[in-house]
Amino acid sequence: MNLVYEKLIKCRDIVRSKTDFVPKVALVLGSGLGGYADEIDVKATVNYSEIEGFPVSTVPGHQGRFVFGNVGDVPVVVMQGRVHYYEGYPMTDVVLPIRLMGLLGAKVLFLTNACGGVNPSFAAGDFMLINDSILFNVPNPLIGENIEELGTRFPDMSEIYKKDLREKIKSAAKAMNVKLQEGVYMQFTGPSFETPADIRFSATAGADVVGMSTACEAIAANHMGLKVCGISCVSNLAAGISKTPLTHDEVQEMADKSAPQFKALVTESIKAIGKD
DSSP: OOHHHHHHHHHHHHHHHHOOOOOSEEEEOOTTOGGGGGGSEEEEEEEGGGSTTOOOOOSTTOOOEEEEEEETTEEEEEEESOOOGGGTOOHHHHSHHHHHHHHTTOOEEEEEEEEEEOSTTOOTTOEEEEEEEEEOSSOOTTOSSOOTTTOOSSOOOTTSBOHHHHHHHHHHHHHHTOOEEEEEEEEOOOSSOOOHHHHHHHHHHTOSEEESSSHHHHHHHHHTTOEEEEEEEEEEEOBTTBSSOOOHHHHHHHHHHHHHHHHHHHHHHHHHHTTO
16 A cells, blocks of 8 residues: 555544544634634644654644534534645645544645735735636645555646635625635745745746635645636735745734634635535
């Protein structure tokens, strides 16, 4: 058996020994949204530390557990604290949680993140619906022996972020009177923030926002047949656009400030997605 898949199955079996909850939607919480998991109708929790071999997030503001429960009538598994490539984990470990949630039954992956704004029409505090992404200088999570049990060797990536899910999220935002930008997310490795030259390059490449997660997770999910959607919170204007030096505290502060409206939008979006 493929060693990556063998590890994945072991992780699945450990989680299954603790809960038989079957989610429909898998939600990854970015910076500022960690508290969302405590507000759903919680049925079970599993700490990452309880799962042998599971990568544990080391980033401030990212807790480390799966929360199983319901958002309205929709069964969800919430990843409260994601793992980033810059933390030193191999890419197969970075996307292990995504694949695991798929094996637990999730059919939809809902990604959230805090990001830097590149598009000059964006402002700090804006929300952006992701319609495509660029994986830049970050290893593709599908490198290595293909896991045939999950998907094909050469998966199509022409529509990772499904149009029907995007339409549901846009409808939810409109009903709530929440301003929702739309655009392309570009993933850099981090952990340093991008340079002004990086940002000029990303704009030329077609990116509207930049960050240090998400794109690799979306690729892994698409490979195994999950429907993917995502929303970014523009926590700051990127280097060269912002007039002040960037700090993680600034990112966290704006993410926390935007969290109440972000949580409400995520809730209504999940309810709409779960109707199918």
